[in-house]
Amino acid sequence: MKIDPEKCTGFEACIPYCTVGAIHLEKEKGISVIDPDECVECGVCYRANVCPTDAIERVELKFPRSLRGAFSDPLTVHKDTGIPGRGTEEMKTNEVTGRIRRGHAGVAMELGRPGVGTRFRDVDILAQAVAKVGVTFEPKNPVTFLMMDKETGKLREDILNEKVLSAIIEVDVEMNKLETLLRVIKETAPKLDTVFSLDLICKVGPQGEIETLPIAQKAGFTPRPNTKNNLGFGRPLAKEE
């Protein structure tokens, strides 16, 4: 995104709309500018339609910058997964997709939030750390598509400086490795220059037991159990093999 300096009058109406604080007023010139390094190409300032002189312009994004729009603009569809937004249906849809089987846990690490964002450099650090535990990266996740090596979790070098609003690493892990994985995530968190939340997914037992909860508590987390009902998305529920 860019602001045409010829059209901008420094009205500042766009500034509060920026999701990461990338727009500022250049007082000496009396115009607003977008910091291209901080802008995540979410399109909010443009769609807000608050500029009285239509000075905000979309620019064509080439790879790797195009990743910013793909991960940050909810109206952009990921070409790899065909899903808009962060590009994954996430493991929260497990009752329909059946991705996580009994005896396994799904772990999603959601890096970045509006106001903060995340760079792929941080996604790379966390992905490589969790890979060492022996996890399977979710194949239909757009972050997995950016890996040079799905065994090590290493992301492509040319994307590491790209900043996005949010990106989700999703893994499938055997339940007996979950505690180790959670401890690794805890140890890695201080190395990341962003915030992230953690989702734990498992099949609920016949008596309503949730196997991941005591493991998360043992690893030093305070989980908040909740549920999301997807009503099948028009598809039948997944069956255990």
Ligand code: SF4
């Ligand atoms: S596209 Fe998004 S991140 Fe970039 S300047 Fe506009 S609101 Fe801010």
